[in-house]
Amino acid sequence: MLKCSLGKLAVRRSFSVLSSLKVAGTTGKSSQDDVKYEPLSEAQEAYLDRAIRVDQAGELGANYIYAGQYFVLANKYPHLKPVLQHMWDQEIHHHETFNNLQTRNRVRPSLITPLWKLGAFVMGAGTAMISPQAAMACTEAVETVIGGHYNEQLRCLTNQYELNKSDKTLGTPEELKELTNTIRQFRDDELEHLDTAIQHDSKKAVPYMLLTEGIKGICKVAIWTAERI
Ligand SMILES: [Fe+2]
Numbered sequence: 001m002l003k004c005s006l007g008k009l010a011v012r013r014s015f016s017v018l019s020s021l022k023v024a025g026t027t028g029k030s031s032q033d034d035v036k037y038e039p040l041s042e043a044q045e046a047y048l049d050r051a052i053r054v055d056q057a058g059e060l061g062a063n064y065i066y067a068g069q070y071f072v073l074a075n076k077y078p079h080l081k082p083v084l085q086h087m088w089d090q091e092i093h094h095h096e097t098f099n100n101l102q103t104r105n106r107v108r109p110s111l112i113t114p115l116w117k118l119g120a121f122v123m124g125a126g127t128a129m130i131s132p133q134a135a136m137a138c139t140e141a142v143e144t145v146i147g148g149h150y151n152e153q154l155r156c157l158t159n160q161y162e163l164n165k166s167d168k169t170l171g172t173p174e175e176l177k178e179l180t181n182t183i184r185q186f187r188d189d190e191l192e193h194l195d196t197a198i199q200h201d202s203k204k205a206v207p208y209m210l211l212t213e214g215i216k217g218i219c220k221v222a223i224w225t226a227e228r229i
């Protein structure tokens, strides 16, 4: 069963409102008519709340992982400097985008944000200290998990957010379409990072399996935790 099954998300929400998305749900207009959408259900709002929280925490983590890699590798391996800088710049953009979404929709941040920063920087710098290939194996593992995570969210946003409109047709409010497009774009960026890591010898890292499987496990636990805490 898809994780996005909203029926399972009868979550009590205390201080996250999803204000602009909620407003969109009640007053969103189609391009032609003054059509209103039914409000989002509590489960739909709760899912969006969690999605924005975990994505903001994840992109913050990615930002710090690349910061750690860049800090260790950029001067020692000048040929990697522009490669790392490009991926880091994209993560900074992802992070800022989710910061804005979080603020605009009044989604509370993960309560252990300092831990995400520290853990991510240590993961990036630590693997970079082993070798450039180990840093790339870290990127490969992280982006594999994040790519899959974004794909799950895209499935859910596409399947579970068709709302009834006042003209008796179904549709999705513009804000939700924009969120979906943002996640789709970021998913593509993450998969580009995954390809870049493989092109830069991630598979030659020693010990490859231990690094990649360990980091994938850490990422999955981090996602589960950041959705909730
Ligand atoms: Fe990212």
Ligand SMILES: [Fe+2]
Residues within 6 Å of the ligand: 062, 091, 143, 189, 190, 193
């Ligand atoms: Fe990435």
